Amino acid sequence: MNWFYYASPTTFYGLAGRLAPWFFVIAAICAAWGLWLGFFVAPTDFQQGEAYRIIFLHVPAAWMSMFLYFLVACYGALTLTFNTRLSAMMARAIAPTGAMFTFVALWSGAFWGRPTWGAYWVWDARLTSELVLLFLYFGFMALASAFEDPRRGDRAAALLALIGVVNLPIIYFSVQWWNTLHQGSSVNFKGTSMHIAMLQAMLMMSFAAWMYAAGAALVRVRAIILEREKHTQWARSLA
Amino acid sequence: MNWASAADFWNMGGAGFYVWGSYAVAALAIGFEVVALGIRRKRALAAIRAEREL
Numbered sequence: 001m002n003w004f005y006y007a008s009p010t011t012f013y014g015l016a017g018r019l020a021p022w023f024f025v026i027a028a029i030c031a032a033w034g035l036w037l038g039f040f041v042a043p044t045d046f047q048q049g050e051a052y053r054i055i056f057l058h059v060p061a062a063w064m065s066m067f068l069y070f071l072v073a074c075y076g077a078l079t080l081t082f083n084t085r086l087s088a089m090m091a092r093a094i095a096p097t098g099a100m101f102t103f104v105a106l107w108s109g110a111f112w113g114r115p116t117w118g119a120y121w122v123w124d125a126r127l128t129s130e131l132v133l134l135f136l137y138f139g140f141m142a143l144a145s146a147f148e149d150p151r152r153g154d155r156a157a158a159l160l161a162l163i164g165v166v167n168l169p170i171i172y173f174s175v176q177w178w179n180t181l182h183q184g185s186s187v188n189f190k191g192t193s194m195h196i197a198m199l200q201a202m203l204m205m206s207f208a209a210w211m212y213a214a215g216a217a218l219v220r221v222r223a224i225i226l227e228r229e230k231h232t233q234w235a236r237s238l239a
Numbered sequence: 240m241n242w243a244s245a246a247d248f249w250n251m252g253g254a255g256f257y258v259w260g261s262y263a264v265a266a267l268a269i270g271f272e273v274v275a276l277g278i279r280r281k282r283a284l285a286a287i288r289a290e291r292e293l
């Protein structure tokens with residue numbers, strides 16, 4: 001198999017179009033399953049009552065906000081080192097979905113904080129660094145579209161994405177490095193402190209969020225390819 | 240089963256506003272993104288057609 005075959009935007013366009021619907025179908029099935037597990041199988045939390053059920057939305061959204069930023073930075077690194085066109089388009093395609101998940105993580109966090117801490121927002125290390133992540137996404141998108149020549153926008157935004165990666169370990173370790181209202185991680189690389197049904201619901205919702213993000217990014221990259229290639233014979237044969 | 244009735248389910252032990260307020264806004268955000276994706280694709284195709292007709 002020639003791996004570079006699909007590195008060409010016009011060949012990737014077709015592949016993305018065939019894959020995207022499957023990602024959405026898997027996402028919908030997993031989200032339905034995860035919500036059922038989260039609301040009907042997982043028991044009431046002995047400390048937080050029912051408000052804890054926001055976790056099945058909050059943690060997947062927060063994980064996805066960081067994972068997608070990491071992907072944007074990886075595609076940015078490819079753009080800067082190999083000057084590949086498709087990698088820059090993928091970075092642009094992923095960023096808005098990452099920003100959406102960052103917003104959902106912040107919003108659901110606020111709505112979880114109010115009943116458990118008594119405040120929608122505190123200027124705490126975890127919350128503040130996640131807000132910085134949202135601004136990094138906004139900065140990436142603004143910078144990418146700030147140039148007449150899209151290839152210059154690609155490179156400027158890629159550089160910003162790479163610099164912003166320093167924020168990811170700050171978000172992740174913020175609950176250990178600083179005194180914080182935010183609870184520590186329920187799941188980490190050493191294991192979990194959660195009830196098994198709660199964990200299953202959270203992982204199922206995380207997988208659904210991942211599949212949705214993949215589908216959305218592929219649909220968006222197709223639109224970006226059309227926008228970039230609009231002068232070509234290839235694009236004219238499609239519209 | 241955690242819930243005695245539908246009303247009990249929607250009440251979420253008194254945290255209904257926060258739980259459903261979170262999930263509803265997330266659903267809106269995803270719905271907004273899906274609609275925006277459709278609009279972006281339509282616009283891209285329309286731009287190509289407009290250029291071809293020149």
